[in-house]
Amino acid sequence: MENGMLSIGLSGGLDRIYESSPELPNTFLHDGAAVLVQDGRVIAAVEEERLNRVKHSNKFPSNSIRYCLSTAGVELGDIDRIAFYATEAYCKAMLERLSVSQPVPLDPKLLLRQLLARELGAEIDPSGFPS
Template identity: 40%
Template structure:
C-alpha cells in the first residue's frame, strides 16, 4: 500500500510517501519555496516525493492529512466561550478565518490535490488522522520495534497536548491524554514569546540560548507555573497566562 502523508496550513508544510510501512521520500515545502516555515499546500514537496520514488499519482492508495479540523474548531469554540470576554480580539481574528476557509479543509485539500493531478476517485482516497495519532505513527511505524510505548508532547492537537500510547505491530492505541490548555509545548512557546522570539518559529533559539544562562528560575517555575503530579501528569497555573 502506498500512502501520501500531508501537513499544511499551520506551519512547516510537508509531504511524505510511504510504501508498506517504509518511507520512500519526505520533504518540507520550505526547501523548495525558500520561505521559512512555509505553511502553504506542499505542492513542490509532493512532486519531489513522487519523482524521487518514481511513483505516479495513480499508484497512490490513500492521501492522509495529519489533523481533524472539525475537532480542533470545536475545541476553539469551547475555549473562547469558557474564557470570554478574555480573548475577544483573538476570537475576532481567528474565527472568520475558520468560517471562510479552515472549516472546508476537505474541499480545499481536494481542490489542491486535483491541481497536482489526482482524479475523481480522490473522495475515497482522502483520509484524516487525529493529530497525536499522526505524531505517534510517524515515530512508531518507521521504527525497528514491533511493541513500544509512545509518548507525544507538543503544543496542542485537536484537544490533546500530551498523549501516552502503545504500538503493537500495525496498531496504535492511545491510552491516556492531557488536554488543552495544560500543555508543556505551549508553556515553552510562552517563554519563547516572553524572551522576544516568534512562536512556532523561535523555540529553537531559546533552546540554543539556554545552556548559556543560569537556571535561577527553575524553582519558581516548578513552585508556581506547573504542578507535576506523582503519575507524571501535570497542570499549569492558568492565572499566569492571558
C-alpha cells in the same frame, strides 16, 4: 516501484507560496511537508521550505508532493491513501472560521481534493481518504 500500499502524508496550510490567510490561527498552519510511505516504510520526505526557500513555509506543500512522487516514480493517481496532519473535526472548525471572510468548502476532504487537483492537475478518488 513494487506493488504495495502507497500513502502520502501532508502538512501545511491551504495557500500558495505568496498568498496568506490571516483569518486562520498559526496553530493550523504548520510547516508544509510531504512524506511518501509504502507499506509502512518511508520512501521520500521533504519540507516545503527546502524547495521554495521560505523559512518555516506554512503553505500548501505542492513542491514537496511533487518531489516525493517523482522520487518514487509514481503519480498522484497511484496513491492509495492520503493523510493530513490534523483531525477532520479540527479542520472543519478552522474552515468554518475561514468561510466567514472567503468562500471555501466546509468539507476538509473535498477541499484537499480540490487543492490537489488545482496544484497537481489530478483528480483524487474520495475513497483514498481514510474515515
